[in-house]
Amino acid sequence: MARVAYVGATSAAIDFAVFNALLLPLDRDRNLEVVAANTVAFGCAMVVNYTLNARFSFGAAMTRRSAIAYVLFCGVSLALYNANLLWLRAFVGAAIETDGAVLLNASKVLAMGLLVLWNYLGYRHVVFPTPRRSEATP
Numbered sequence: 001m002a003r004v005a006y007v008g009a010t011s012a013a014i015d016f017a018v019f020n021a022l023l024l025p026l027d028r029d030r031n032l033e034v035v036a037a038n039t040v041a042f043g044c045a046m047v048v049n050y051t052l053n054a055r056f057s058f059g060a061a062m063t064r065r066s067a068i069a070y071v072l073f074c075g076v077s078l079a080l081y082n083a084n085l086l087w088l089r090a091f092v093g094a095a096i097e098t099d100g101a102v103l104l105n106a107s108k109v110l111a112m113g114l115l116v117l118w119n120y121l122g123y124r125h126v127v128f129p130t131p132r133r134s135e136a137t138p
Contacts, residue, residue, distance in 0.1 A: 001120070003056055003057040003122055004053065004057045004123065006056075006072070007049060007052040007057050007097075008049070009057060009117065010048065010049075010052065011045040011046070011048055012042055012045070012051075014041075014045040014048055015041045015042060015108075015112075016046070016105065017041075018040065018041035018044045018045070019037055019038060019041035019108065020101070020105070021110065022025055022036075022040060022041065023037050024103065025105070026113050028100035028101060028104060029100065031086055034077070034085070034086070034089070035082050035085075035086070038081070038082055038085055038108070039078060039082065040119055042074075042078050042081060044072075046074050047096050050062070050067070050070050053123055053127075053128065054066065054128060057128075058123065058124075058125070058128035060128040066127055066128060069127045070127045072124045073123075073126055073127055075116065075120070077115055077119060080114075080115060080118070081111055081112070082107060082111070084111035084114050084115070085104075085111040087105060087110055088107040088110045088111055089103060089107040096108040097100035111116070120132035
């Protein structure tokens, strides 16, 4: 779990860096532009996340099967992430008045937090499953 957390923190740093760089020229009040920036940032972070989780966290080979499972799993994660980001942005924005970038980043942190357990369980059981004893090589 500690390795997954380390990889997650690294991926989150990449996600935030790309997200904020993309937001500079965009209108932060437009949901479509925010979702587009979040989707691109998520995609960049997930390339790093897949590689590090496969090699470092789970010691698994990067196979066609795991790559396909990862892309499908991340598609669901991205939909949840974008929905949570927009929902939290509206919820947090109604509770406090703050700069658009601060609000977006605070909402992004909360949205990421909601996905942590989902991602760990998905990576462990769907993307990089531990071989069953009957499938393990002696």
